[in-house]
Amino acid sequence: MSDRLTRASGRLRVRLLAAFDARFARFLMVGLSNSFVSFCVFQGLLRLPHEASLPVSLCQLISYGAGVAWSFFWNGRFTFRSRAPVVKQGLRFVVVQLFMAGASAAGVALFVDILGWAPTLSWFIIMAPVTIANFLLSRYWVFHSPPSTR
Numbered sequence: 001m002s003d004r005l006t007r008a009s010g011r012l013r014v015r016l017l018a019a020f021d022a023r024f025a026r027f028l029m030v031g032l033s034n035s036f037v038s039f040c041v042f043q044g045l046l047r048l049p050h051e052a053s054l055p056v057s058l059c060q061l062i063s064y065g066a067g068v069a070w071s072f073f074w075n076g077r078f079t080f081r082s083r084a085p086v087v088k089q090g091l092r093f094v095v096v097q098l099f100m101a102g103a104s105a106a107g108v109a110l111f112v113d114i115l116g117w118a119p120t121l122s123w124f125i126i127m128a129p130v131t132i133a134n135f136l137l138s139r140y141w142v143f144h145s146p147p148s149t150r
Helices: 002-019 022-046 058-064 067-079 086-115 121-143
Strands: none
Touching: 022 058, 022 067, 022 121, 058 067, 058 086, 058 121, 067 121, 086 121
């Protein structure tokens, strides 16, 4: 039993390492610029005058959307070097981004509105797993290119 478990664990480790190759580093570079933009927008929205203040989850949704166009362009071209049809990628990208935005907004709302944590700390905690899920969905579904026929 333990020999099978050891082999299965080794295969899983190889698959995980293969999933997080140089594309993950490029994804992180694009993502850092997106995160910077998102974080600045989030902080700006949090600092709106009291009369114009927004719920923290709406601030997160708006800030997340700020980097979407940048992310689509640079991840398609630079990170994944995709050759798949742009319309198909665009639709899939929108689906993934909407899911990730909802997940991040729900997470921030949970930590801030229910648990009473600070919005900035909550943002950093939530964005880590959202980034990993976003990479995997982008690599294997959004920007997945069919094999070259050359």
